[in-house]
Amino acid sequence: MTRKIVVIGAGIVGSSIAAQLPEDVSVTVLDQAPTGQLRGSTGPAPGFVGLLNETPVMTELARASAALYDGLEFGGVRGFDRAGGVEVASTPEGLAKLEERAELAASAGLPHRLLDAAETVALAPELIDPAQCRRGLHFTDDGTARAGIITAALRERGNARFVDNAAVVGIELRGNRVSSVRTAAESFPADDVVLATGIWGPALASLVDQRLPLTPVAHPYAYGPKHGKSSAPTPFVRWPEHHVYARDHGDRLGLGSYDHAPQPIAPDQLGWNAERPWPGELFDDAVRRAMELLPASHRFPIAERLNGVFAMTPDNLPLLGAFPDITGLWSAAAIWVTHAGGAARGLVELICDQRSTFPDLDRLRPDRFADQDPTELETSALRLYRDIYASL
Numbered sequence: 001m002t003r004k005i006v007v008i009g010a011g012i013v014g015s016s017i018a019a020q021l022p023e024d025v026s027v028t029v030l031d032q033a034p035t036g037q038l039r040g041s042t043g044p045a046p047g048f049v050g051l052l053n054e055t056p057v058m059t060e061l062a063r064a065s066a067a068l069y070d071g072l073e074f075g076g077v078r079g080f081d082r083a084g085g086v087e088v089a090s091t092p093e094g095l096a097k098l099e100e101r102a103e104l105a106a107s108a109g110l111p112h113r114l115l116d117a118a119e120t121v122a123l124a125p126e127l128i129d130p131a132q133c134r135r136g137l138h139f140t141d142d143g144t145a146r147a148g149i150i151t152a153a154l155r156e157r158g159n160a161r162f163v164d165n166a167a168v169v170g171i172e173l174r175g176n177r178v179s180s181v182r183t184a185a186e187s188f189p190a191d192d193v194v195l196a197t198g199i200w201g202p203a204l205a206s207l208v209d210q211r212l213p214l215t216p217v218a219h220p221y222a223y224g225p226k227h228g229k230s231s232a233p234t235p236f237v238r239w240p241e242h243h244v245y246a247r248d249h250g251d252r253l254g255l256g257s258y259d260h261a262p263q264p265i266a267p268d269q270l271g272w273n274a275e276r277p278w279p280g281e282l283f284d285d286a287v288r289r290a291m292e293l294l295p296a297s298h299r300f301p302i303a304e305r306l307n308g309v310f311a312m313t314p315d316n317l318p319l320l321g322a323f324p325d326i327t328g329l330w331s332a333a334a335i336w337v338t339h340a341g342g343a344a345r346g347l348v349e350l351i352c353d354q355r356s357t358f359p360d361l362d363r364l365r366p367d368r369f370a371d372q373d374p375t376e377l378e379t380s381a382l383r384l385y386r387d388i389y390a391s392l
């Protein structure tokens with residue numbers, strides 16, 4: 001009998017899994033969103049793909065993701081540009097951190113260059129202010145992703161059947177094995193069920209009395225007005241000392257900031273969309289401070305404010321692998337665009353009992369926080385929010 005795998009969630013993670021499962025299994029991907037809409041975190045993601053991570057397996061997942069995204073197109077639009085990324089520093093502590101990161105990149109075999117101020121500014125003169133830059137660290141293989149395009153391109157790969165408007169309301173068990181997944185309209189038989197539901201992971205896991213220690217947090221990103229030109233891809237820029245990042249999107253500039261008190265979203269406030277109303281002063285102030293890092297001539301009026309929700313975990317690592325108590329139930333949660341393609345491949349290898357490309361994947365298993373206090377776990381996750389780019 002053909003093995004039946006039901007993936008819940010058709011964001012970049014669920015679509016990457018479906019695209020990489022072998023052809024001899026039957027794959028169904030269910031998503032509550034209407035056809036053509038991305039209502040999860042993948043939709044609003046501005047798409048920074050920085051390969052280097054302090055945790056080596058994450059660097060490997062990012063490398064594999066970028067390799068998967070290279071060359072993907074949908075509707076004639078490229079999903080991924082190897083535009084590079086640059087980290088800017090201006091203080092002695094920041095410069096020391098850049099050197100540390102350069103050493104880490106060297107040990108990971110990632111191409112990189114430590115630059116002086118003039119070379120750094122030349123990479124992205126619209127974004128880097130010479131008066132606030134002493135050195136830069138350039139990662140030439142980093143990239144910028146159009147997560148929606150990548151997701152759409154991956155949906156076309158493989159033999160998976162995608163069912164939209166399919167909100168899952170139940171996961172049925174036979175003994176301690178999964179047996180089917182239920183929506184209001186239909187029941188889908190399943191030998192394996194993958195939870196690729198991002199910030200909604202805990203709600204899905206709770207259908208079978210399992211826990212996923214994941215905290216949804218709100219995050220501000222601001223776009224400038226469209227300038228009518230279409231510039232070639234330029235490196236994205238991070239200011240780790242300030243917890244700020246920015247990008248030239250080609251037709252407009254955009255920037256985001258982690259320099260504010262973290263904003264967890266309670267489960268009953270999540271709704272069915274990863275975008276929230278802009279909360280006002282808290283995010284306005286963070287964006288205003290971030291804008292001051294740009295050259296005075298390129299600070300832009302805000303044309304669009306985006307408050308998007310993504311998932312954080314107590315150690316800033318994904319929840320990837322089997323739920324040990326329920327045979328056939330798998331988690332693929334709290335995974336960035338940066339790591340989605342590689343994490344999906346790692347999970348597919350686990351599901352299909354293949355030799356793993358990523359030897360240290362066990363580090364990410366979803367039950368690694370079992371028995372720990374949920375409130376303390378949430379506190380740990382929120383503590384990491386401001387320094388998210390220190391470890392990425």
Ligand SMILES: Cc1cc2nc3c(=O)[nH]c(=O)nc-3n(C[C@H](O)[C@H](O)[C@H](O)COP(=O)(O)OP(=O)(O)OC[C@H]3O[C@@H](n4cnc5c(N)ncnc54)[C@H](O)[C@@H]3O)c2cc1C
Pocket residue numbers: 008009010011012013014030031032033038039040041042043044045046047048049147166167168169196197198199200204219220221274306307308309310311332333334335336337338339
């Ligand atoms: C503002 C913002 C900035 C970001 N910046 C970056 C960045 O620069 N770089 C980067 O790498 N990442 C970034 N991220 C994070 C990244 O976008 C997410 O981690 C990633 O998109 C998660 O993908 P996913 O497929 O796991 O989840 P999602 O895209 O959220 O997909 C989950 C899917 O599950 C579906 N679903 C949920 N519940 C059910 C149910 N009961 N039944 C059926 N379907 C269900 C949802 O409809 C949704 O489509 C950012 C995120 C945000 C919001």
